[in-house]
Amino acid sequence: MPRLPExxxxxxxxxxxxxxxxxxxxxxxxxxxxxxxxxxAELCENTLKLQEMFASRITLERRLLELMILISARLATAQYAWFIHEPHALKFGISRDIVQAIRQRRTPEFTRDDERLVYDITTELNTTRSLSEANYNRGLAMFGEQAMVELVSAIGFYSMLAMTLNAFAVSVPDGKEALA
Incomplete structure (x- = not known):
């Protein structure tokens, strides 16, 4: 049950x-x-601007952004984030098998190196709050400086979003559970 009234x-x-x-x-x-x-209002305005920027004005592919969001949502069991972003991940090209593996807390079998790397970086940052030299160097080699900064910043933003959703018990519409 949500902690704040509508x-x-x-x-x-x-x-x-x-x-x-x-x-x-x-x-x-x-x-x-x-x-x-x-x-x-100021907090809402600025977070909305960040979300809009991540969705449309970064060099990191939207497919990879949506994958990162699902990984972050699953790690935090952020029901609402998963509910909203699962269809986006599928739409932008993340396979149903990968989505299901993440939902079930299994490591997906990736066929694309960039997806595997986003999984590794996102999982490491969300679980350790740090990034190893090896994953940093892999990310820099694959994505370049700008996209690495975007990816790490987006991970931080969506972690804040997940904390907000969980702290205020924001539920999915109609009370459906997106994650078990």
Whole structure:
């Protein structure tokens, strides 16, 4: 059960209302972490800008971004993040077998080296909060400096997102569990 009540649109400040209306136009809903962050309009605005940048204005392929999000969501058991991003991962080319393996907490059998590397880097950063020299060098060689900075930063952002979802018990629509 969610820890915060739903947003009452009639009680929003002008700054909150602007963000709320933008979200409603773009997504048709105000839920997930942004419904939590809307309690502070500046926080919500800035996290929304980061999320939009990661989704559309980075050099790292969207396929790899969505894979990283699923790995991070699974490691944190962030139900809402998994619910939202599983369809995106499939749409952008992550195989159903890989998605199912991650869901079941199994190491996937990767056929693509870049996916394997994203899995290794994301898992290591989420579990140890550090990155080994070996994985750093592999990432730099495969992705280059800019995409490595983007990947590591996105891992940090989606870890914050997962913590927010879990701390405030944000549930998926209709109470469906995305992860066991």
């Amino acid at each position: 947003i009452d649109a009639t009680k929003l400040s002008p700054e909150q209302r602007t963000i709320y209306e933008r979200m409603m136009r773009a997504r048709g809903h105000m839920r997930g972490p942004f419904a939590v962050w809307l309690r502070n």
